[in-house]
Amino acid sequence: MLDIxxxxxxxxxxxxxxxxxxxxxxxxxxxxxxDQQRRDLVVKSETLRQQRNEVxxxxxxxxxxxxxxxxxxxxxxxVGQQIKQIEEKLKEVQVKVQxxxxxxxxxxxxTIPVGPDESYNVEIKKIGTPKExxxxxxxxxxxxxxxxxxxxxxxxxxxxxxxLYYVGLGAKLERAVYNxxxxxxxxxxxxxxxxxxxxxxxxxxxxxxxxxxKEDVFQIQDQDLTLIPTAEVPLTNYYRDEVIPTEKLPVYxxxxxxxxxxxxxxxxxxxRGLIRLHQFNKVEMVKYCRPETSYDELEKMTINxxxxxxxxxxxxxxxxxxxxxxGFSAAMTHDLEVWIPAQNTYREISSCSNCxxxxxxxxxxxxxDEKGKLNFVHTLNGSGLAVxxxxxxxxxxxxxxxxxxxxxxxxxxxxxxxDLIE
RNA sequence: GGAGAGUUGGCAGAGUGGUAAUGCACCGGACUCGAAAUCCGGCGAACCGAUUAACAUCGGCGCGCAGGUUCAAAUCCUGUACUCUCCUCCA
Numbered sequence: 001m002l003d004i005x006x007x008x009x010x011x012x013x014x015x016x017x018x019x020x021x022x023x024x025x026x027x028x029x030x031x032x033x034x035d036q037q038r039r040d041l042v043v044k045s046e047t048l049r050q051q052r053n054e055v056x057x058x059x060x061x062x063x064x065x066x067x068x069x070x071x072x073x074x075x076x077x078x079v080g081q082q083i084k085q086i087e088e089k090l091k092e093v094q095v096k097v098q099x100x101x102x103x104x105x106x107x108x109x110x111t112i113p114v115g116p117d118e119s120y121n122v123e124i125k126k127i128g129t130p131k132e133x134x135x136x137x138x139x140x141x142x143x144x145x146x147x148x149x150x151x152x153x154x155x156x157x158x159x160x161x162x163x164l165y166y167v168g169l170g171a172k173l174e175r176a177v178y179n180x181x182x183x184x185x186x187x188x189x190x191x192x193x194x195x196x197x198x199x200x201x202x203x204x205x206x207x208x209x210x211x212x213x214k215e216d217v218f219q220i221q222d223q224d225l226t227l228i229p230t231a232e233v234p235l236t237n238y239y240r241d242e243v244i245p246t247e248k249l250p251v252y253x254x255x256x257x258x259x260x261x262x263x264x265x266x267x268x269x270x271x272r273g274l275i276r277l278h279q280f281n282k283v284e285m286v287k288y289c290r291p292e293t294s295y296d297e298l299e300k301m302t303i304n305x306x307x308x309x310x311x312x313x314x315x316x317x318x319x320x321x322x323x324x325x326x327g328f329s330a331a332m333t334h335d336l337e338v339w340i341p342a343q344n345t346y347r348e349i350s351s352c353s354n355c356x357x358x359x360x361x362x363x364x365x366x367x368x369d370e371k372g373k374l375n376f377v378h379t380l381n382g383s384g385l386a387v388x389x390x391x392x393x394x395x396x397x398x399x400x401x402x403x404x405x406x407x408x409x410x411x412x413x414x415x416x417x418x419d420l421i422e
Numbered sequence: 423g424g425a426g427a428g429u430u431g432g433c434a435g436a437g438u439g440g441u442a443a444u445g446c447a448c449c450g451g452a453c454u455c456g457a458a459a460u461c462c463g464g465c466g467a468a469c470c471g472a473u474u475a476a477c478a479u480c481g482g483c484g485c486g487c488a489g490g491u492u493c494a495a496a497u498c499c500u501g502u503a504c505u506c507u508c509c510u511c512c513a
Contacts, residue, residue, distance in 0.1 A: 042471050046482045053441080053482090056494050060440040069493080076493040243468095364468090374468075 001362040002104055004035055004097070017107050020114045020323035031100045038097050041090040048083045052076055102205070103212050106358040109332040113322040120322035121335070127306065128315030130339045131397060138403075139342035140395040141273040144170060146403050147421055152272070161271070162263060162278045169421045173394070173407070174281065176414035178256045178387045181283040181308055185384060188304050190254035190285060195234030197257060198225040203237040206363030208329035208355075215264050218278075227260035231284035232381040239288060240363040244377060249367055250289035250297060254384065256281060274392040275347060281387035287380040288365065291357065294378035295332070298354040302334045305350040305384045311410045314393050315339040317346055329355045336385070338393045349389045352382030 007014050007028065015025045055072050062069040108114075113122045144150030149170025155163035166174050182192055201224055204210040209217065209229060218227040228234060235253045244251065259282045270276035285304060289297050302318060309316045321333040330353035337346035357376035360366070366374045398406045404422040407415055 039471065042482080046471065049483085050481060052493075056440075059493060063440070073493040080493070366468090 001101060001358060002107065003361065004031075004101060008032060008035065014107065017110070018104065020108060021105050021326070022116070022324060023104060027100065027104070031097065031104075034093055034097045034100065038090065038093045041086055041093060045083055045086045045090060048079055048086070052079050052083070055079075099211065102362075105326075105328045106331050106355060108323045108326065109354075112320055112326075112332055115322040116324040118322070118325040121319045121325055122322070123317050123319050124334070126317040127310060128313070128339070130315050130341065133341065135401045137341035137396060137399060139273060140340075140392040143395045143399050143403065143405060144274075147405065149173070149421065150274070160278070162276065164274070164277065169415075169418065170391075172415055172418070173411070173421065174387060174391055176407075176411045177390050177394070178281055178283050179414050180312075180411055181384060181387070181390075182254060182256055184308055184311070185254040185283070185285060185304065188252070190252040193231075193235060193238070193253050193255040195228075195231055195238075195255050195257060197228050197234075197260075199228055199233050199237065200224045201226065203233055203240065203363075206237045206240050207233050207359050208327075208362065209233065212328065216262055218260050218262055228257060229261050230259045230282060230381075230383075231255040231257040232286060235284060235286035236288075236359055236365075236379050236381060237363055239365045239377075242364075243366045243368065243374065244288060246367050246369075249377065250287055250293065253286045254283060255286075256283050256387075258282075274388040277388060280389075283384050283387060285352075285380075285382045285384045288360075288377045289380070290367065291375070291378050294354050294356060294380060297378075297380055298332065298334070298352060301380055301382045301384075302336070302352045305336050305352055305382055308385055308390075309336065309338060309349070312390070312394065312408050314390075314397055316349070327351070327353060329353070329358050331356045331358065334382075338389065339397065340393060341396045341399075347389065347393075348386075349393065350383040350385045353380060355379045355381070 002014070011028065011032065015028050018028070019025065055076050059069040059072050059076070062072070113120050115121075141150060141152065145152065147169070149167050151165040151167055155165050158165075186192055198220065201210055204217070204226055217229050220226070234257075235255055238253070239251075258279050260279050261277075263276060263278060266276060274280070285301055287297050287301060306316065306318065316336050316338045319335050319337065321330075321335055326333050333351055333353040335348050336350035336352070338349040339345075340347045356378050359379045360376035365377050365379065367377050369375050394408060394411075395405050398408060400406060404420055407419050407421065412419055
């Protein structure tokens with residue numbers, strides 16, 4: 001959520017920067033007009049309330065002195081009606097202002113590339129070289145099905161498309177991967193969390209999924225519960241409506257959780273394999289920090305995610321998302337994309353974002369500065385990493401011509417010494 | 423799922439219709455070489471608005487949340503969330 005006062009005071013700058021994210025200037029105009037209307041109504045109602053408070057005091061006095069105050073009471077009855085009318089209108093306007101403001105995305109950091117879509121993203125670093133195969137590399141779903149470790153057919157039977165079973169060494173590989181990730185993050189100072197997987201609407205609002213992106217998630221019917229689309233939601237809402245003791249900052253959290261996404265609007269894309277599922281495991285990183293350190297923290301987080309890929313021996317590159325490709329709450333996002341041989345391209349496996357105070361303002365997450373003044377923290381989140389996609393990358397990058405898959409060195413301890421899936 | 427109790431400032435804790443006691447903590451001052459103790463004064467979150475360059479001042483709001491009754495609600499009514507205890511159920 002952007003600060004309305006800030007928008008008011010920096011109208012043209014806000015318009016220009018949000019325009020790079022596809023927000024029309026008229027929307028801002030509408031918002032500010034409604035806000036002006038709101039403030040006018042506030043003045044009106046508060047003036048009347050003040051009057052009522054004063055007269056009520058007189059009435060109380062009169063009663064104490066056993067005098068009548070019928071005339072005042074009658075007058076205040078009138079005033080009460082007026083207040084009621086004005087405040088009904090005020091409430092309407094307030095809801096409108098709130099709703100519009102809640103649908104504005106974060107201001108992009110001025111240094112990121114400006115452009116309408118992903119073609120404007122900029123590669124900032126490339127690590128590892130894609131392996132030259134002496135044979136035609138197979139897609140991971142073929143490898144997995146042949147080895148009997150991924151079962152998409154039964155996933156479809158039991159649940160539907162975009163669901164699967166991991167079987168035997170497949171399940172073990174998945175578990176090895178996320179245990180490895182959690183251990184690595186713990187070494188970097190992240191506290192391991194096991195969060196709830198169902199959250200209420202206030203939490204979804206806090207991180208920015210609601211109100212705008214309700215169609216992307218699974219909600220429980222007739223209950224205020226939503227299956228988390230990412231552990232970012234429970235991790236970032238952990239401190240919702242709280243003041244974090246300053247000495248605790250920065251806070252580093254990591255968690256493994258399933259992520260549930262409806263994938264509405266992605267029909268026909270990545271219909272096979274582990275790339276796009278309704279349920280997938282992800283190890284998430286979340287940070288809360290002081291505003292002045294958030295960009296350093298973003299760099300560190302991106303490195304933390306990258307280190308996992310490096311240790312797994314998977315080639316990847318880091319890109320900075322353009323204004324048009326960035327998520328709603330982010331001010332700056334670095335994506336890590338891993339090499340997928342069968343597609344001969346890099347695919348997103350992590351997304352690390354600095355949301356600055358955008359989520360903190362929505363979720364009321366604060367700290368006290370040196371002067372004791374309350375201030376919003378900055379929040380960051382990043383995948384470290386998407387587990388299913390990591391498994392896909394391992395299967396493809398470590399496949400052998402005979403259909404077996406070599407287990408990356410660092411995972412062998414987690415696989416009870418298994419070094420080859422056959 | 424059933425029954426009961428609770429939710430008030432950073433903490434503790436009064437207040438059952440007249441506009442939030444008190445204590446601790448905190449801030450300032452006095453005393454002191456300094457500190458403690460003591461005394462005096464101040465301060466009760468956050469939020470919104472008006473005026474302001476800002477500090478500040480004034481006002482609104484504010485007793486878990488949302489409604490209602492009333493000239494006036496922490497207090498009465500309705501709904502609801504959460505916490506605790508007991509029962510039931512269950513892993």
